[in-house]
Structure formats: structure tokens, C-alpha cells
Amino acid sequence: MSSIILDTDIGSDIDDAFALALAIAVVKPITRVLAVTTVSGEVELRAKIARVLLALSNAGQVPVYAGASEPLETGKFVWFGTEGDGVLCESDVLMDPIRGFEDVVKLVSRKSDLEVIALGPLTNIARLLEFVPSRSFERITIMGGYLGDATVNGAAIPRCFDYNISADPIASLKVFRSGVPIQLVTLDQAVKTYITNPDLDKLEARGTRFHRSIVNAARQWRILLAAIWSGFGLTLPSYVAAFLHDPLAVACALDLGYCDFDSMWLRLNIDNDEVAIHKSTPFSRGSVKVCCSVAVDAARFNSFFVESLIGMHAS
Ligand SMILES: [Ca+2]
Numbered sequence: 001m002s003s004i005i006l007d008t009d010i011g012s013d014i015d016d017a018f019a020l021a022l023a024i025a026v027v028k029p030i031t032r033v034l035a036v037t038t039v040s041g042e043v044e045l046r047a048k049i050a051r052v053l054l055a056l057s058n059a060g061q062v063p064v065y066a067g068a069s070e071p072l073e074t075g076k077f078v079w080f081g082t083e084g085d086g087v088l089c090e091s092d093v094l095m096d097p098i099r100g101f102e103d104v105v106k107l108v109s110r111k112s113d114l115e116v117i118a119l120g121p122l123t124n125i126a127r128l129l130e131f132v133p134s135r136s137f138e139r140i141t142i143m144g145g146y147l148g149d150a151t152v153n154g155a156a157i158p159r160c161f162d163y164n165i166s167a168d169p170i171a172s173l174k175v176f177r178s179g180v181p182i183q184l185v186t187l188d189q190a191v192k193t194y195i196t197n198p199d200l201d202k203l204e205a206r207g208t209r210f211h212r213s214i215v216n217a218a219r220q221w222r223i224l225l226a227a228i229w230s231g232f233g234l235t236l237p238s239y240v241a242a243f244l245h246d247p248l249a250v251a252c253a254l255d256l257g258y259c260d261f262d263s264m265w266l267r268l269n270i271d272n273d274e275v276a277i278h279k280s281t282p283f284s285r286g287s288v289k290v291c292c293s294v295a296v297d298a299a300r301f302n303s304f305f306v307e308s309l310i311g312m313h314a315s
Helices: 015-026 043-056 101-109 123-131 169-176 197-204 209-231 245-253 298-310
Strands: 003-008 033-038 064-066 114-118 137-143 182-185 259-271 274-279 288-296
Touching: 003 015, 003 123, 003 245, 015 043, 015 209, 015 245, 015 298, 033 043, 033 101, 043 064, 043 209, 064 101, 101 123, 114 123, 114 245, 123 169, 137 245, 169 259, 169 274, 182 245, 197 209, 197 298, 245 259, 245 298
Parallel strands: 003 033, 003 114, 033 064, 114 137, 137 182, 182 288
Antiparallel strands: 259 274, 259 288
16 A cells, blocks of 8 residues: 655645545545645645644644745745635644654655655655655656646636646646656546535534534635636636535545546646646657546545545544
8 A cells, every 4th residue: 555645735725625634534544644745835834724634533643744835946826815714723823833844855765655646736746756766656646737628617717727737837847757657637627526515514514623614614715716716707606615626636546436547648848937738649759648537427526525524533
């Protein structure tokens, strides 16, 4: 069984907290999760959010590390603004400092069976690959990429919504060209997965601080998400309480069978400080072979996700 590193920009889009919750619910034993690492902006605050959610769900033994707050060279991390609201209380904010990135390197250097789940910009993963040989990694599952038409309720989702790959372009290229097998859970499939308001009500009815926290954070995130969509001239469908991009990536990393994948040759290049991904051929210079999602059983995954979180032991 592989050792999992879950790398996350938890604290903005609620789907990272949902992804962490799903990992806690389904990874057995939870000690397979070697580390949770945070990326982008206030990484200590993000780490505290992860630590609180782990502690509330009887998984407090999983160590949390604060990673890179800035991109490697170029790129930009965007701060969306609901970080910790609904999850952290005052004493959580004042908790001890979180371990740093050098500790992750030490921890990871002893392993040769690493399975990375990358749920945010790829800066931490690129930095890890500077210190740890690529042969120590079995696979990196990345939430990101825009390979086909991404539509919700008939509306096309702009390519810039594929934030994770373009937020730190240099890091993304390093990761894709590392030689480690990569599984890409692409935006065009992930946008088909979502949780509804009645689902949130069911989670809230569990009555634990854990469930109340993630539901509170989800409701705050939805207000912001609707505003972001509106800024692009889009209307967030009323049936969507939140998308489940990152939880789907967790399910794919664990090979739970909700997505179909095809091996494709991709060529990545930086264009206007963003990463453009093109389908390519093996003969094209710089092409990399990547396992890409091509279909998702969204209805079955949505139900599985909700049932998994309802069934969680938490306080
Ligand atoms: Ca994320």
C-alpha cells in the first residue's frame, strides 16, 4: 500500500475540506496518509484548518505541514477570502506553529512508495521533486487540466477556471516533466460532480462540530462562488451547493472507479504566464504521456461522497 501525501490549498474553495474529509472517511488505515501539506498564501492558516478537521474526525495523528506561500518564480496565487470562516474558532487560530517544508522532505526521503494527491498549485510538489528522487514516487494525481469542453447547465466554463496548473507555471512544467506517472483529473469531467443544498442539510443533521464546520464553510463559499461566476457573466445553477473537484481527485488517486482514464500525449507550454495544455503525439518535442480523465459517473460519485461523509466518525 502506498504512502499518501495530500497537498492542498484548503481554506478557500470548500472542495479541499471536502476532499480531506473523503480521504479521512475512506483511507484505511488513516496512517497511510503520511502528510497533509498546504500551499498558497497563508499556508499556516490553511494548515490549522486541516489540523482542526483532522482532529475533529479522529485523525489527529496525521501530520500537517505548511508549504510554499508563493509560486517558484512566476505566476500568481489568488486569495479568495473565506479562509477558516466557519471552521476555526479563536483558540484554533492561536494554536502552536505548524511544521515546515524541510520536515516534509525529511519524512518523505525515507519512503519509496509515494502517492501524491495534488489539490492546489503544484509548487510544493515541484519543490519535493528537487530533494526526493522521482523513483520514490509511484504516481501524482493532479486536480486540473482543461482538455475538452467544460460546461455546466449548458454554459461554457472559461479556461481560467483551471487555476491549479496555471497558478505556478514553472512548478507545473517541472512536475509534468519529472518522469513520475501522472494522473490528471480534468476540469471538464470534475465540473460534473457537485453537492446539493439538501445534501448539506443531511450533513448538518449529523450535528457534530466537524459536520457543522464544513457545512458552514460550504455555505459561505457558495456565496463567493456565485459572485465569481457572476463576474464572468455566468449564473451558478441553483442545484449546485459546491462542486466536488478535489474529492473526485481523491477518489481517483485511491482507484475507486468513478472515472475512466485514457493515456494521452500532452504538450505543455507557458503562454502569457499561463500553462497551455495541448493534445500531442509521442514524436512532438517535449510531449509527456499523461493518464487523463475522459468520463465520470457523476451521479454515483455524488451519492458516494455524501454517504461517506454522513458515515464519518467525528466530534
Ligand atoms: Ca484545491
